[in-house]
Amino acid sequence: MxxxxxxxxxxxxxxxxxxxxxxxxxxxxxAALVPECLGTKKGGAADGSDDIQVAGYCTICDLFVLIQNILRFAWIYIAMPLAALMLAYGGFMMLVPGVSGEKGAASVSKGKKIITNTLIGIAIVFLAWLGIDTIIKTMGGFQYGGDSQFGFWNQINCTAAPITIGGGDTGTETGTETGTGTGPLAGKLSHAQALSQLNAAGINVTSSGNCSDKNNKNCTSLDGIQQSTINEVIRFKNSCAGCTVTITGGTEIGHEAGGISHATGRKIDIDATSQIRSYITNPVNRYTDAGIRASDGAKMYRAPNGAIYADEGNHFDIVAPL
Structure with a gap:
């Protein structure tokens, strides 16, 4: 050469x-190959309506989900496109004899051979993938806490096991927890502290009474809001480019009680504009179906980081992960 x-x-x-x-x-x-690794953080409601799912708690079942995701990615995004290219190449050689530098008959024969070998390869890879995928499904679903029902292409649905974070949440909160930090576990904020962070991020706060009195249900108060809750709203604002994010409900009275509630600073409401609803419901942004809330029938969506967004019509009720 x-x-x-x-x-x-x-x-x-x-x-x-x-x-x-x-x-x-x-x-x-x-491709979202790595699973979310969700665990269930129990709330105070007996029916589990205020339970939330927290990301970052992996089990053996999630390991099998990772393996399955890699196999599926290799099959759909690597094997199939390469097979399509080889089939197209083989067909081109048959339709345009001599393109490979060989005589017409030899080119047609070579094209047929490429197509035949590609089809055989597809069958072998598919059967191997399906067999391994089924084994992974069986081991991950039946033995390690996954959903044992076979779904689309043997989808593994890992059960979010109950977890305890920082001593757990028994439905009530006591003590005098305070904090001014910016980390997800920095504690509770005053109204002024929370408002300062939100305004700096370009987030508005509004109320029907144009006030911030915690003891007036017509006001929107941020007094006692969790830092993690403020962090989640800011994260959402930053990810939803161009969205106008407006807080319509905080820690003021008038909301449903519970360990994970507005009163404890774990929940916050944002105005459900068409932009925001479109962003949350767009599959590209990876907000997945989190079911229907038992207490009021609100449709729930799970953000990639585990936060829950419940659609209550004119606003989204948000529960941030700890």
Missing amino acids: SNKEIKNLGLRNFLISAVVLFVFLPILAD
């Missing part, structure tokens, strides 16, 4: 690699 041929081969390989990286890297980045 001459130096010129070697250079041409190297250039061709470089261009092919560049195209593959350009096509597949965005897909890989958005």
